[in-house]
Amino acid sequence: MSNTVLTERKEAALPLSLSKVQKIYRTGPRKKGGVEAVKSMDLDIRPGELITLLGPSGCGKTTTLRMIAGLETITSGEILIGGVRVNDLPPAKRNVGVGFESYALYPPLSVRENLAYGLKARKVNDAMQQVDELARRLDMTDMLEERPAALSSGQKQRVSLARALIRKPPVLLLDEPLGHLDAAQRQRVRRELKLLQREFGYTTIVVTHDQSEAMTLSDRMAVMDAGIIQQFGTPDEIFDDPANLFVADFVGEPAINLLDGTVVRDGDKVLVNVAGGVLETSVISAKDGQKVTVGVRPQDAFLAPGVKGTVFVYEDLMEYGLVRLDVHGTDKRVVVQTVAGAKLRSGDISEFNVSSHRVYLFDPEDGARIR
Amino acid sequence: MAKELMPGQKRVTTGGILGDLALVGWFAFSLFPVLWMFLLALKTPAEQTTTFFQFSPTLDNFITVLTDRGRTLTGVDFKSAILLSVLNCAGAVLVSLVIGIPAAYAAGRFKFKGSDSLMFNILSFRFAPELMVIIPVFVIFNRIGLFDTPVGMIWVLQLVTMPLVVWILRSYFQDMPEELEQAALLDGYTRKRAFLMVALPLVRPGIAASALLSFIFAWNNYMFPLILTNAGSITVTITKFLGGGGQAYYNLTAAAGVLGALPPFILALTIQRYLVQGLSFGAVKG
Ligand SMILES: Nc1ncnc2c1ncn2[C@@H]1O[C@H](COP(=O)(O)OP(=O)(O)OP(=O)(O)O)[C@@H](O)[C@H]1O
Numbered sequence: 001m002s003n004t005v006l007t008e009r010k011e012a013a014l015p016l017s018l019s020k021v022q023k024i025y026r027t028g029p030r031k032k033g034g035v036e037a038v039k040s041m042d043l044d045i046r047p048g049e050l051i052t053l054l055g056p057s058g059c060g061k062t063t064t065l066r067m068i069a070g071l072e073t074i075t076s077g078e079i080l081i082g083g084v085r086v087n088d089l090p091p092a093k094r095n096v097g098v099g100f101e102s103y104a105l106y107p108p109l110s111v112r113e114n115l116a117y118g119l120k121a122r123k124v125n126d127a128m129q130q131v132d133e134l135a136r137r138l139d140m141t142d143m144l145e146e147r148p149a150a151l152s153s154g155q156k157q158r159v160s161l162a163r164a165l166i167r168k169p170p171v172l173l174l175d176e177p178l179g180h181l182d183a184a185q186r187q188r189v190r191r192e193l194k195l196l197q198r199e200f201g202y203t204t205i206v207v208t209h210d211q212s213e214a215m216t217l218s219d220r221m222a223v224m225d226a227g228i229i230q231q232f233g234t235p236d237e238i239f240d241d242p243a244n245l246f247v248a249d250f251v252g253e254p255a256i257n258l259l260d261g262t263v264v265r266d267g268d269k270v271l272v273n274v275a276g277g278v279l280e281t282s283v284i285s286a287k288d289g290q291k292v293t294v295g296v297r298p299q300d301a302f303l304a305p306g307v308k309g310t311v312f313v314y315e316d317l318m319e320y321g322l323v324r325l326d327v328h329g330t331d332k333r334v335v336v337q338t339v340a341g342a343k344l345r346s347g348d349i350s351e352f353n354v355s356s357h358r359v360y361l362f363d364p365e366d367g368a369r370i371r
Numbered sequence: 372m373a374k375e376l377m378p379g380q381k382r383v384t385t386g387g388i389l390g391d392l393a394l395v396g397w398f399a400f401s402l403f404p405v406l407w408m409f410l411l412a413l414k415t416p417a418e419q420t421t422t423f424f425q426f427s428p429t430l431d432n433f434i435t436v437l438t439d440r441g442r443t444l445t446g447v448d449f450k451s452a453i454l455l456s457v458l459n460c461a462g463a464v465l466v467s468l469v470i471g472i473p474a475a476y477a478a479g480r481f482k483f484k485g486s487d488s489l490m491f492n493i494l495s496f497r498f499a500p501e502l503m504v505i506i507p508v509f510v511i512f513n514r515i516g517l518f519d520t521p522v523g524m525i526w527v528l529q530l531v532t533m534p535l536v537v538w539i540l541r542s543y544f545q546d547m548p549e550e551l552e553q554a555a556l557l558d559g560y561t562r563k564r565a566f567l568m569v570a571l572p573l574v575r576p577g578i579a580a581s582a583l584l585s586f587i588f589a590w591n592n593y594m595f596p597l598i599l600t601n602a603g604s605i606t607v608t609i610t611k612f613l614g615g616g617g618q619a620y621y622n623l624t625a626a627a628g629v630l631g632a633l634p635p636f637i638l639a640l641t642i643q644r645y646l647v648q649g650l651s652f653g654a655v656k657g
């Protein structure tokens with residue numbers, strides 16, 4: 001069999017795996033060594049799975065997608081699609097669909113022609129029918145005859161998404177596909193994307209900045225920083241069991257509260273001293289006297305004797321409330337989520353606590369999780 | 372309330388009017404030699420050295436220049452010179468487009484070791500004066516039999532036009548988002564087809580502009596045809612009216628000058644459509 005990711009397998013979803021993939025850009029303006037955009041990336045995506053790549057700007061998300069698509073050479077490591085090593089295959093032979101961050105719509109062609117363009121290259125017979133069908137599902141029938149220049153950026157984004165979807169590629173890579181949509185559109189397109197993805201079984205990677213989107217859309221999500229995957233797991237795992245300080249801090253809204261603390265072992269109990277207060281934790285490997293960074297999610301904290309603070313402000317968000325407490329003895333301010341309608345005023349003295357298994361400890365030096 | 376203005380439109384002020392008048396003055400000043408040439412082309416030999424604006428205009432000079440009358444009178448064959456120049460310049464432009472377009476694409480898309488100095492090298496053909504290379508080229512052409520041949524002429528003229536084509540088109544290719552071709556590659560088009568079907572149509576205005584400019588540059592070149600041919604070219608031939616038959620025919624020179632300016636002018640008019648298309652086409656990016 002020739003070394004091609006075959007088209008006839010398009011009905012069956014394909015697994016996608018990256019092992020020790022590295023990318024160094026050598027042409028950049030920066031000094032000789034080049035820019036190491038992706039450091040050592042391992043990722044095993046199951047057939048038909050939808051994963052999101054979440055990470056701050058410049059962490060290498062787009063670079064990763066471009067390497068998988070074959071638009072960028074791989075400095076070292078291997079990429080396998082359906083078990084076939086694709087490192088040396090040209091983009092056309094990888095059978096990957098890409099939705100570009102910059103839309104990449106062809107200006108002289110109408111939206112309809114733009115969508116049909118990809119089908120034509122593969123000599124599909126009922127191209128126009130497929131275009132109409134997909135346009136209906138993505139609610140864009142009325143813009144089919146427009147030129148890209150006449151569309152808003154949100155509309156262009158939907159066309160760009162449709163362009164990636166229409167070939168029904170076994171592997172689909174979407175670079176921030178919903179970034180420019182308004183809230184209502186985003187809901188609708190997100191739902192439709194998920195349905196189409198299930199229906200046609202594309203193995204999908206979605207790049208996003210938006211963590212709530214990542215949480216709702218993905219089967220598993222990969223949190224990236226500085227060219228490295230910090231953690232790869234289900235949204236629940238990422239949220240409840242962060243691998244390190246970066247993941248804990250990056251995922252979660254409002255962000256996790258971080259305080260300096262000292263571990264005290266008292267019999268079989270493990271306690272942390274935080275700003276004069278004491279929290280109990282179930283982290284068994286913590287050593288007596290160890291300096292740690294303590295993480296408490298606003299959703300896990302509750303108002304009860306533990307660590308003292310002065311109420312800075314209380315916000316009632318109808319479904320729940322948020323208290324911001326200036327912790328006594330530090331310059332830190334923590335956020336605690338409460339039930340809606342709590343009777344709190346700025347200046348009140350209050351205390352928060354958290355159940356022992358929801359106290360995260362991190363090494364203050366390298367941010368590693370202490371379990 | 373003051374009248375509502377278009378964005379960028381200015382209100383009429385004294386300073387503004389004075390500025391406009393100054394511009395008109397400059398315009399008249401810089402076009403005056405052209406006007407002079409037109410008038411001279413319409414004068415009889417008796418009037419050719421007068422500076423009067425009032426005279427009885429005649430088209431005789433144009434007829435003389437274009438017919439055998441001119442040849443017997445001055446020994447200059449203007450018609451075949453114009454034909455030769457058209458052929459040579461079109462040939463040079465064609466060669467520069469065929470080689471220059473792919474070169475510009477490569478230069479705009481791929482960065483490799485020495486790519487910048489290569490581009491600079493190409494440009495440096497433009498600022499080396501022709502006089503610097505003309506003697507060696509003359510010797511070489513004589514040796515290998517390219518002296519006074521169209522091939523030889525096209526060869527040297529494309530040295531003038533190629534850098535223009537490459538530099539102008541490179542910036543067009545650079546301005547075009549790479550993702551457009553990459554999307555085509557992913558759809559299953561080959562690199563060559565993506566270039567031909569996606570990239571090339573989008574730079575059509577650039578091709579038109581660079582073709583026109585290089586034609587004009589080749590057309591106006593004087594040194595190469597003067598030294599490297601006997602047959603000459605439009606530029607060389609025009610000057611022959613100034614003393615070819617022992618007498619200076621200023622009026623014939625002017626008529627030849629007017630006729631000689633026509634081909635680039637006609638070319639500009641024909642491809643204007645594509646040049647303007649470039650303006651209304653700007654929305655390539657998101
Ligand atoms: N063609 C290139 N040449 C040199 N360096 C590059 C190139 N493309 C990207 N980089 C660098 O690689 C790093 C990762 O870029 P990348 O585009 O993958 O980030 P990203 O995660 O997609 O960011 P964003 O969320 O802003 O889109 C950045 O530091 C960037 O400057």
Ligand SMILES: [Mg+2]
Nearest residue numbers: 061062101175
């Ligand atoms: Mg990106």
